[in-house]
Amino acid sequence: xQKMLLAAAAGTFALHTAAAADDxxxxxxxxxxxxxxxxxxxxxxxxxxxxxxxxxxxxxxxGDTYRLVTGDSQCDPKAAVDTGTKLVNxxxxxxxxxxxxxxxxxxxxxxxxxxxxxxxxxxxxxxxSISDLDDNDLVxxxxxxxxxxxxxxxxxxWEHGYRMLAVTYANDDYNSGLAAVFATAFTELxxxxxxxxxxxxxKASYRAELATLAAGDAEGLALFAYFGSSGITILRNSLExxxxxxxxxxxxxxxxxxxxxxxxxxxxxxxxxxxxxxDTEGASYKAFAATFDSPGAPFVTHGYDIAFLAALAxxxxxSTDRGLIASALREVANAPGMVIRPGExxxxxxxxxxxxxxxxxxxxxxxxxxxxxxxxxxxxxxxxGDDGTWTPVN
Amino acid sequence: MEQLYGIFLYTVFLLTMGGIYxxxxxxxxxQWGFTGLFNxxxxxFFAIGAYTTAIVTTAASERHLGGLGxxxxxxxxxxMVASSIIAWGVGRMCIRLRADYLAIATLGIAEILRxxxxxxxxxxxxxxxxxxxxxxxxxxAEPWNQIAMLLLVVAVVAVLYVLLERVWHSPWGRVxxxxxxxxxxxxxxxxxxxxxxxxxxxxxxxLMGxxxxLMAHHIKFIELQAAEPITAxxxxxxxxxxxxxxxxxxxxVGAVLIWTLWSAAEILITGLxxxxxxxxxxxxxxxxxxxxxxxxxxxxxxxxxxxxxxxVSSPSIKxxxxxxxxx
Numbered sequence: 001x002q003k004m005l006l007a008a009a010a011g012t013f014a015l016h017t018a019a020a021a022d023d024x025x026x027x028x029x030x031x032x033x034x035x036x037x038x039x040x041x042x043x044x045x046x047x048x049x050x051x052x053x054x055x056x057x058x059x060x061x062x063g064d065t066y067r068l069v070t071g072d073s074q075c076d077p078k079a080a081v082d083t084g085t086k087l088v089n090x091x092x093x094x095x096x097x098x099x100x101x102x103x104x105x106x107x108x109x110x111x112x113x114x115x116x117x118x119x120x121x122x123x124x125x126x127x128x129s130i131s132d133l134d135d136n137d138l139v140x141x142x143x144x145x146x147x148x149x150x151x152x153x154x155x156x157x158w159e160h161g162y163r164m165l166a167v168t169y170a171n172d173d174y175n176s177g178l179a180a181v182f183a184t185a186f187t188e189l190x191x192x193x194x195x196x197x198x199x200x201x202x203k204a205s206y207r208a209e210l211a212t213l214a215a216g217d218a219e220g221l222a223l224f225a226y227f228g229s230s231g232i233t234i235l236r237n238s239l240e241x242x243x244x245x246x247x248x249x250x251x252x253x254x255x256x257x258x259x260x261x262x263x264x265x266x267x268x269x270x271x272x273x274x275x276x277x278x279d280t281e282g283a284s285y286k287a288f289a290a291t292f293d294s295p296g297a298p299f300v301t302h303g304y305d306i307a308f309l310a311a312l313a314x315x316x317x318x319s320t321d322r323g324l325i326a327s328a329l330r331e332v333a334n335a336p337g338m339v340i341r342p343g344e345x346x347x348x349x350x351x352x353x354x355x356x357x358x359x360x361x362x363x364x365x366x367x368x369x370x371x372x373x374x375x376x377x378x379x380x381x382x383x384x385g386d387d388g389t390w391t392p393v394n
Numbered sequence: 395m396e397q398l399y400g401i402f403l404y405t406v407f408l409l410t411m412g413g414i415y416x417x418x419x420x421x422x423x424x425q426w427g428f429t430g431l432f433n434x435x436x437x438x439f440f441a442i443g444a445y446t447t448a449i450v451t452t453a454a455s456e457r458h459l460g461g462l463g464x465x466x467x468x469x470x471x472x473x474m475v476a477s478s479i480i481a482w483g484v485g486r487m488c489i490r491l492r493a494d495y496l497a498i499a500t501l502g503i504a505e506i507l508r509x510x511x512x513x514x515x516x517x518x519x520x521x522x523x524x525x526x527x528x529x530x531x532x533x534x535a536e537p538w539n540q541i542a543m544l545l546l547v548v549a550v551v552a553v554l555y556v557l558l559e560r561v562w563h564s565p566w567g568r569v570x571x572x573x574x575x576x577x578x579x580x581x582x583x584x585x586x587x588x589x590x591x592x593x594x595x596x597x598x599x600x601l602m603g604x605x606x607x608l609m610a611h612h613i614k615f616i617e618l619q620a621a622e623p624i625t626a627x628x629x630x631x632x633x634x635x636x637x638x639x640x641x642x643x644x645x646x647v648g649a650v651l652i653w654t655l656w657s658a659a660e661i662l663i664t665g666l667x668x669x670x671x672x673x674x675x676x677x678x679x680x681x682x683x684x685x686x687x688x689x690x691x692x693x694x695x696x697x698x699x700x701x702x703x704x705x706v707s708s709p710s711i712k713x714x715x716x717x718x719x720x721x
Contacts, residue, residue: 070671089400
């Protein structure tokens with residue numbers, strides 16, 4: 001059995017070596033099996049669509065084939081490290097796109113791609129801890145970190161005229177992280193945080209905490225909580241006791257049961273919630289949607305973008321050198337430069353050949369990488385509409 | 395040339411992972427192979443070990459408990475101590491249960507441990523996991539960092555192998571086999587069956603904690619997805635059964651062989667066109683299952699059978715036997 005396997009493995013290696021002359025391999029790590037397997041089918045299809053766009057319109061460099069090799073990262077850091085090692089060492093991938101899931105991304109980045117000097121570009125990892133990795137500028141992602149939502153909401157609040165706010169957050173990782181980012185960003189904009197208190201979710205009443213917070217002269221309460229475990233109770237306590245009348249919050253509060261239990265009339269004009277959104281009216285999104293079967297599926301726009309960006313980075317680097325590709329990635333994604341949209345490979349290839357700067361505007365958003373290799377997310381602001389449901393406002 | 399170097403690096407990685415699984419399998423061998431304790435909760439002890447060392451060795455972070463920043467060696471010892479304590483507690487509660495009932499109880503306890511680790515966010519960062527765990531030798535240049543890690547794992551496995559062989563051939567090992575084969579007879583011969591079973595359970599649990607700790611350092615990140623029962627419990631069982639239970643050599647060979655099958659099977663399918671990639675991932679699982687069928691049909695007792703116990707053991711071994719008084 002071992003002999004058979006070895007022979008088969010050797011055969012596969014020989015095939016790869018023979019094909020290497022006109023193939024450029026990029027590792028495509030995805031949680032093909034495991035807990036999010038159903039979501040990943042469409043994401044992988046979107047990545048492969050980008051590769052076929054590239055190959056149909058002239059391929060990479062001197063007509064080389066853009067070859068995506070899928071590795072199964074299973075949404076498990078062990079599996080991601082295992083498949084990443086194979087992609088980087090056995091397949092000799094010049095770059096890795098993916099994997100899915102924050103934990104798998106974190107493990108693969110730290111123990112495979114960073115030590116090997118291979119740049120990684122994830123489409124679905126959102127954990128803030130990925131920004132903090134000591135990564136030699138080798139870890140990028142096109143999914144916004146959860147931390148961006150806090151900043152986005154602070155800007156919404158400032159634009160809507162709030163200057164003094166009280167903050168309370170459920171004492172869990174997600175909400176405490178959001179609250180910390182929100183408070184910092186709001187203060188930087190010039191606002192004042194009159195009080196900032198954690199609360200334990202699941203209690204029957206929050207009157208004591210709210211009374212303390214209301215002692216400041218806040219114009220409203222920024223509430224970071226899940227609606228079911230503490231959010232609705234805090235809204236009810238605040239309104240019943242006339243402690244707070246206006247509220248801001250994030251997607252943890254975004255549920256119709258909030259409106260049903262508190263009453264649309266009590267909330268209309270008094271509450272604003274932020275929520276991740278994609279700009280479905282943009283030209284880039286429309287260009288992508290015209291070529292993909294299910295453009296509305298979660299993270300498929302991100303999947304297309306990372307595969308297309310990988311090709312642009314290789315073309316810009318002008319070689320298959322891993323270091324050159326890593327440093328080219330930011331250049332092709334960020335402004336300034338000629339705007340390239342999904343599917344416009346031939347145009348991009350000509351521009352790069354002519355020595356022009358290019359700026360990829362992806363289906364998932366403009367994609368401007370910051371110093372950590374992160375992108376800012378697009379968020380929509382929602383209020384209670386006339387029909388008693390959450391309605392986006394402009 | 396680069397291709398060959400890449401394959402070499404992958405082989406080093408493959409053997410390192412196989413070695414870490416061998417530690418887990420040796421732990422299960424003490425419990426099931428030696429003593430007949432059906433532990434279906436390997437993942438729980440694995441997770442305790444991994445999280446303990448992560449908390450002890452990482453730098454301070456507002457996301458989780460810890461910030462001690464101790465060296466990995468201290469973390470590994472702490473992991474073994476923590477998983478031993480949990481194993482002791484579990485053993486006190488469940489060890490009297492007969493084999494199949496013990497299996498159900500340990501399965502439940504592993505799930506409880508998993509949920510506790512997931513929900514005690516202040517300590518473990520919940521579903522987000524603990525990042526930037528130090529890896530031994532990571533500051534050496536490639537490939538020496540990976541080779542050194544492999545040598546460390548090989549050394550751990552070798553030391554465990556020597557120790558467990560001595561234990562197995564000691565009077566204590568014979569008592570364990572006696573309990574496994576005929577508990578009533580062992581009891582009639584005056585053995586404190588319950589206490590001996592707890593000791594075996596604790597030893598096995600400590601090794602599972604050690605395996606978890608090594609894994610956490612190797613992949614530098616731990617979250618509960620890494621302690622899913624499929625890859626942290628059932629795969630370990632498959633390794634032991636294929637290698638041959640009650641045989642330490644079998645446990646090690648089974649672990650390395652099954653991990654190689656599990657991992658290398660993926661290389662065979664990457665030559666397929668991308669449209670097939672999603673389906674091919676399931677083909678890989680099918681291939682692994684097929685290979686298992688083949689091995690188990692060919693070697694129904696595992697690749698290495700249990701060896702008959704030697705009746706004579708040297709006085710020095712008796713001297714060091716941990717249980718001489720109770721035997």
